[in-house]
Amino acid sequence: MGANGAGKTTTIRLLLNFIQPSSGTASIMGKDIVKDTVEVKKHVGYLSGEIALWPKVTGNEMFAYLSKLQSGVKKDYLAELISRFEAEPDKLIGELSKGNRQKIGIIQALMHQPDVLILDEPTSGLDPLMQEVFYATIREASARGAAVFVSSHNLAEAQRMCDRVGIIKHGRLIHEQAVKSDENLAGTTFRVVLAHPKDAEKLRANRALKFISHEGHTVVVQPKRPSPRLSPS
Amino acid sequence: MKDVVLWELKRRRTALLWWSIGSVVLAVFIMALFPSISDQAAQLNKVLNTLPPELRGLKTGGAKSVDVGDPVEFLNAQVFYATLPILWIILSVTRGAGILGREEQSHTLELLLARPISRVRLLAAKALAYTGEFAVVCGATLLAIVVCAPLFELHVGSDKLAITTLYTALFSMSFGYIAFALQAASRFTKRSATAVAVAIGFGGYIVASLSSLTDWLKWPVKFMPYHYFVPLDPLQGKSPRGLLVYLVAVFVIGTTIALLGFRHRDID
Numbered sequence: 001m002g003a004n005g006a007g008k009t010t011t012i013r014l015l016l017n018f019i020q021p022s023s024g025t026a027s028i029m030g031k032d033i034v035k036d037t038v039e040v041k042k043h044v045g046y047l048s049g050e051i052a053l054w055p056k057v058t059g060n061e062m063f064a065y066l067s068k069l070q071s072g073v074k075k076d077y078l079a080e081l082i083s084r085f086e087a088e089p090d091k092l093i094g095e096l097s098k099g100n101r102q103k104i105g106i107i108q109a110l111m112h113q114p115d116v117l118i119l120d121e122p123t124s125g126l127d128p129l130m131q132e133v134f135y136a137t138i139r140e141a142s143a144r145g146a147a148v149f150v151s152s153h154n155l156a157e158a159q160r161m162c163d164r165v166g167i168i169k170h171g172r173l174i175h176e177q178a179v180k181s182d183e184n185l186a187g188t189t190f191r192v193v194l195a196h197p198k199d200a201e202k203l204r205a206n207r208a209l210k211f212i213s214h215e216g217h218t219v220v221v222q223p224k225r226p227s228p229r230l231s232p233s
Numbered sequence: 234m235k236d237v238v239l240w241e242l243k244r245r246r247t248a249l250l251w252w253s254i255g256s257v258v259l260a261v262f263i264m265a266l267f268p269s270i271s272d273q274a275a276q277l278n279k280v281l282n283t284l285p286p287e288l289r290g291l292k293t294g295g296a297k298s299v300d301v302g303d304p305v306e307f308l309n310a311q312v313f314y315a316t317l318p319i320l321w322i323i324l325s326v327t328r329g330a331g332i333l334g335r336e337e338q339s340h341t342l343e344l345l346l347a348r349p350i351s352r353v354r355l356l357a358a359k360a361l362a363y364t365g366e367f368a369v370v371c372g373a374t375l376l377a378i379v380v381c382a383p384l385f386e387l388h389v390g391s392d393k394l395a396i397t398t399l400y401t402a403l404f405s406m407s408f409g410y411i412a413f414a415l416q417a418a419s420r421f422t423k424r425s426a427t428a429v430a431v432a433i434g435f436g437g438y439i440v441a442s443l444s445s446l447t448d449w450l451k452w453p454v455k456f457m458p459y460h461y462f463v464p465l466d467p468l469q470g471k472s473p474r475g476l477l478v479y480l481v482a483v484f485v486i487g488t489t490i491a492l493l494g495f496r497h498r499d500i501d
Contacts, residue, residue, distance in 0.1 A: 016347055019499040038349045046347040052340035057244070068236040069348040108344070 001151075001158055007171035008151035009049050012120050015149075016046055028116055042071075045112060049120035049151070051105035055094030059087060059104045063111060072112040081107045084133055098125040106134060110141065117141060117148045123157060135160050167212075175212050175222075192219045234358040237345070241332065241362035242369075249366055252324055253373040259320060260374050263311050264385045267304070271386065274302025304387040305468045313397055313464035315438070317374070318405045325367060325409025326430045332363045334416040334423030337501055346500060356417055356495050360488075363413060364406070371402035389468060397467040400476060404462050407483040408434040414487035418494025420501060433458065458483075 002008050013019045015026060017037040026033045028040045054062060059082075067073040082089055085103040093101060102125040109117065117138070123131045138161050142148055152158050158165050159179055166176040194200060194217045203219055204211045212220040242249070270277060278300055300306050333356070336342040345355060375398040379391045412430035415421045421429075437457035444454035454460045461475035 013500075016343075018343060018346060020497055038351050041347060041349040044347065046343075048340065048343055050340065052343065054244075054341055065236065065240050066344070066348065069345070069350055 001153060001155065001165055002168035003153065006168045008153075008168055009120055010171065011168065012046075012049075012118055012149075012151060015118060016041070016044070043115040045109040045114035045117045047105050047109040047117075047119045047122050049124070051102055053093045053101060053104060056092060058092055059089030059096075059107075062093065062104070063089065063108060066108055067111070070112050072114075074113070077113060078107070078111045081110055081137070084137065085130065099127060099130070102126055103130065106137075110137065113141070113144070113146075115146055117146055117150075119148070119150045121151055121153075123152075123154075131157075169213070189220060189222050192221060193217055194219060234350075234354050234361070237350075237355065237358035238362045238365060241359070242365055245366055249369050252370045256317070256320055256370050256374040257377040260312060260317060261377055261381050263316060264308075264378070264381055264387055266311075267307055267385045267387055270307065271302045274300065277301050304382075304389050305465065308382075308387060308389060308394075308397070309465040309468055312378070313401050313468070314462075317398075317401050318462070319435075319438075321367075321371065321402065321405030322408050322431075322434045324370060325406045326412050326427050326434065327409075328363055328366055329406075329409025329430065330412035330416050330423045330426040332359050332413065334421075334426060337416075338423055340501075342500055352496050353492060356491060359417075360410075360413065360491075363409065367402065367406050367409070371398065371405075374398065375402075393468050393470060397464050400462075400467050400473060401464060403480050404458070404476060407458065407480060410483060410487045414491040417491035418498070420498065 010019070014021055015028065015033055017033055017040075021034065029043050031040045033040055057065075063073075063078060067078075081087075085107060087103040087107060088096060088100055089104070091100075093104060096104065102122075106122060109119065123134055126134060138148055138150075148161065150158070150161055162179050164176060165179050166173050168174065189212070192203065197217055200214045200219050203209060203221055204214075208224055210222040210224055212222055214220075281301065301310070333342070336345070346352070375395060378398055379394050382389060382391075382394055408430045411433060412426040415429060416423060416426040437459035440450055440454050440457050441459035441462070444450040444460065458479055461473070461479045463473060463476070466473040466476075
């Protein structure tokens, strides 16, 4: 999770080796994302944030083509996904609405039942009913043992799909924690504006608080247990 | 790799059909003019050879005189030196810059690179698809030239016609390959890669055509591909060594640059 420009999409594009890292390493399923990128992609399903598909082909033609490039696509499962998302695979993609194009994009990411799903703001353009179908499908993938890596700026959505949430800011992971479905993450983070920046050290020393970030007069903290004396910022 | 090539050819089938029809019709139309031109060759040669050399050179590949009544010189000047290369350079540059550039511009390249296919294999598949598309158009034209030339009294051996068409096709294709390599190797947009290839192609055509008439162009013309393109040589059964060296250089250097660049560059 992160604000616009925080680096969510850049992180995903790095993991898929679309852009090259200037330093550091990362691995997916124990394989280096740069050296073993082909091996990594055998296990990955990817949905980009700004879905781009070939407009002059039908969904079915596209699925057939991509199935040849990626093994493991089962016709039955593909048909099930098409039916579940009520997609229109016989129409030219260029004639579909944004939501229906998004469904085609989701199906191509899921159709080979990958071990790792990398999804960049996946529910963008989907109506609420389809979002529910999508969450259910993701839960299924997760139950099957797939790792689901999702970027979002919708906290409620993250809580519905994720076991852990990481917060990214200016390209750095500033916080990571497990998510409990009954926990309201939004209510536990506080932005505190201090009269004196040096008071930040007092907050940092407070064992009841998890210190998240500090910039100038502003400190972001999280109570380790909900506190009635603090109100959400 | 085969799947990417077939996908590209299938998607482009309508455009390829029209390009093939256009190329065939143009070549046959020009050849069909030969019987009536050869009847008036003496007068036409007289008029043509009195034109300012700069104008004549643009149509004859810089030759100082021309005999339009001779089938070989007619084919050289009217079909192989300018008409077909200009048409084919437009096709080759458009496709060379677009076959990868258009996918990158529209972000569909990500759909392919998210699959377990290496960048090198994808690049090779795209280059093969580009070659295949070009081969369809040039192959149809070659067939039309070989079949129709005798019908229009252009009595030149089929082998010479075939080899000259092949050289013309490879020469035209080289400009598209320059655009392809530039686009693959760097973050040249489709438009910039096209502009560079067109400048090398058509700029070279003008410079090469005028070079035999202007002393100061004799040195820079050696860097222009058109300088090495003399279709008269294969039509007369001579080996076009300069052209072969140029073609090998473009395809080897282009491939090396494209591979080295595309393997490690960021995708837009």
